[in-house]
Amino acid sequence: MSKVLLTGNGASAWGARLARADYVPAFPITPQTEIIETLSKWIVDGDMDCRMVNMDSEHSMLTAAGAAAVTGVRVFTATSSQGLLYAMEMLYSTAGWRAPFVMANVSRGLSAPITLESDHNDILAARDSGFLQIHCATCQDILDSTLIAYRLTEDPRVRLPVIVNLDGFYLSFTREPVEIPDTKRVDEFIGPYDPENERFTANVPVSQAVAVLGGTPYSYFRYETHLAAQKALEVYDEIAEEFAEKFGRHYPSIETYQCDDADSVFVMMGSFSTKAKEAVNQLRKAGKKVGLLQYRLLRPYPAKAISHALKNKKAVGVIDQNISIGKGGVLHTELASALYGQTGAPRILASFIGGLGGRDIPIQEFFKIVDTLEEATKTGITPEPRLLFTSQEMEEVRKLQAIANQIPTTTIDTTTIDTATVDTATIDTTIDSNNKTSTTQRSTD
Amino acid sequence: MSESQDVFHRMKDLPTEHLLGGGTPMCAGCGGLQAIHEIYDVLGENTVFVNAAGCMTMLANYPYTPFKGSWFYTAMASAPAGAQGVRDALDILVEKKRISKEEDLNVVVLTGDGSANGMGLSSTSGTIERNLDYLYVCYDNEGYGNTGQQTSGGTPHGAKTSTAKGELGFTGYKKDLFSIWASHKPAYLATIIGSEPLDLARKIEKTKHITGPKLVIAFSPCPTGWNYDPKESVKVGKLAVKTGVWPLKEYIDGKVIHTIKHKKRLPVEEYLKTQGRFDHLFYPERNEKILKDIQDRIDKYWETAVFT
């Protein structure tokens, strides 16, 4: 039972290999590529009895994944951000087909502007699709969650595709110690895939994914998909318990850390949750009663567990690494709807948005969030939602803007832009009290 | 050609018990359905049809299906990708002995010209590149039929559509899908039409003995979209062939060979006159410019046609 150092992508690939995936339709996208490259090598070397097919797009890739799943084989695939969105039509479709398969999403911020770094807007765009979602915080988590995901997706009570989400860069390319479970134990845990009546074979005619006319049958099919997703809460708990017995690691649908006697609680999801844990440790040392609630399952939404965990807490700070343009943090919105009207619901429910496009959240920001929550607890007034962004960062942006907009070296009135040439290496941009941008030339040595 | 000619020597060799069930909501007189019902008779029930959005999506609507075999609806752009998934999965199941060889199915993609000429090109191209073993049937009614006959990549020059209502009709030209597919060098490629059932049956029979990507385009006279009385569907189809508008040909071993030869081609007007979508070329006055353009292009095509 020794551990090896694996990247998050490596752990994901191991999950697919241990689960004995039969089929991997693939299309590359940063930061997922290492997953399919790893699988490809194993297949070519004969270490994995699996077929990989390079598809022409993610939309085609998802179609092939769902099609193979409803024909009766175990399927694995992987994507990220733009690829997830390109495939989005087929996320809804394959979930509606009730195709059981597992997809790794390596979270990455969405264009525009285009970036390669992590946040959660991509995976959250899929939240209405019918796909279930498991969010990982460590590399071990990724491997284990992939195995759990196969049990979940193939359970006859569920039969919905599952995404195992891992943050780009912070997990995908980061190595951590991972225990690779014994294949025999995994075989006992997962077993072979039984497609039941979801298959294509001669002599058993079936017309799958057919059109539906009328709001009544459509409502029925869509709602049954929702009931299956909700059923997945209890099925997940069963599977997680079995996993704990077999492999000794616990993965509840939500994880609470030091919440029991906490006054203020952070709510987070994904790899940055471990940063929040470290902040909790330090705050506790300083005598503050702080805890962390970390989502692992986002779909189905474990409303009861969350409500119970936050009961009678004084203040909650949701840290969303995403933003719904025009509304705000998605987790905050969903949490508010879960808590409203519940006995003992926390009085203060504050929204913080950080980590967009991979922006770091340094520990002192967690400290300041707690200060804010404590202040709010005193006054009884929930603060306005806040984007975590400092004055130094604003300066940095202004500097970049000055270059991009070719603002010249002398102090200027922003109403007249001179097109004098500019020595970009020496520009120093400051924002004066009237919010006018002025630049002064520094000496070059 | 000779093998399948042995099976389908003459019209009486064609099946008289039909596999595709009636009771579907296709328009009365649908040329596409005619071709498909003829094709299904030859292919048999050990098939799974993988469909893209179009008129034929309505073949199976819950809880009614006309198929004795299997059917699978995917999405408008990705039926070939769906076929990839099904074909690969069946291969894996047979290879890993989870099903027997007798339980295997043939995979058939079914799309209209809208999907085939437009957003389906990416997934189709991918399947040929990967040498997927399947049959692709495109029913071509020269427009996006299911949504009301808007202009598609398959719409011909001069035709009125619901998005080309001016007195010139559609000013663009029909995409040469056959050549696009042929440039991929598939295992087999052909054009067919329901009004030539013997030619159609021979070609479909041939595909049963070829491995690799096989694609056929079935010209589908459309009473609703082309604006003519449903009873004329076969007549319109025959005229399409006799005027040279719809060449019946095969791409095989890198060559394009025509399978039906005309003694003398009829003027294209004989075909155009039968359909309301070309009315504006004749009334209130003849549009000589467009008529000549259409005839010239057809003449030019046949100058270089090769026959068996």
Add this chain to the structure above:
Amino acid sequence: MYQIRFHGRGGQGMKTASHILGTAFFLEGFNVQDAPRYGAERRGAPIFAYVRASHETINDRGIILHPDLVIVADDSLAMIPTAGVSVGLDAHTVLLMVSRHSAEYWQSYLDVKNKIIILSPFVEKVDSALRPEIGAVCAAAAACLSGEISRSTLEKALREELSDLKQESLTKNLDLSLNAYDSMNGNKGIVTPKKDRPLDEYTAVDWIDVPFDQASISAPSIHAPLTSLLANTGTWRTMKPIIDYDKCNGCHWVCSTYCPDSCISVDDEGLPQIDYDKCKGCMICVVQCPPNAIDAVAETDEPGKKNTQTKGVSP
């Protein structure tokens, strides 16, 4: 608010009918909401159209469940329960039907006591699906029955909605429609808008908690072959192909091959047999039969015969 529901077949101009009536009400100063509703948008297939007209703002929308006037442009639909001709009828609802049968006949057949007004079909073309002017005629008759629309307003509405037609066709439509309007003068104003009902007169709602079903039945899949055989598209048919077996020479069964709907099979004696439950009446077989052994005959309604199809569209 007036609520008027049209029943017809694809090809009979039901959408245009709703627009003509809608425009006519609009020109008379009413607020209007009109819309067609398609099942499968196909020639011959049953379709509906709705018109709401009121001097108040119209808030309701969608299907009309409580019509003041039901217009049946093709009486063969009245024989198909799932065409829903008598859905939502109450004592004050008037029916306007294009039919050769009498009002009494239909009252008995449909088992209703409502006022039924008959419009005789004008037989110019034998195939009733090739009569797009039916819609205009029905709209014109309805305009008179409402008592709210003057003849000149109706003409204006007709001209506006039929402006795409060629002159000859337009003139024919106008003549037929205005004649239909005039023929209804004896019943002018007989259609009245329903008064608001007290809340407790509405049918009680029976909500349930939808039970969880396993994916084996709750996925949109059909685990059986050929269930389309239960769908009798024969009800689309307005013309019927009849084989004259004296003329049939058992050629190479061209009819069987060309029928797009697989309706013609060949029996043990080598004779083609048509499945009339499915035949849509496209007439390809009639045109293509080499010895011209198939005749095209207009569908006639058979008195007392109720169509037992299980599939159809409901409003």
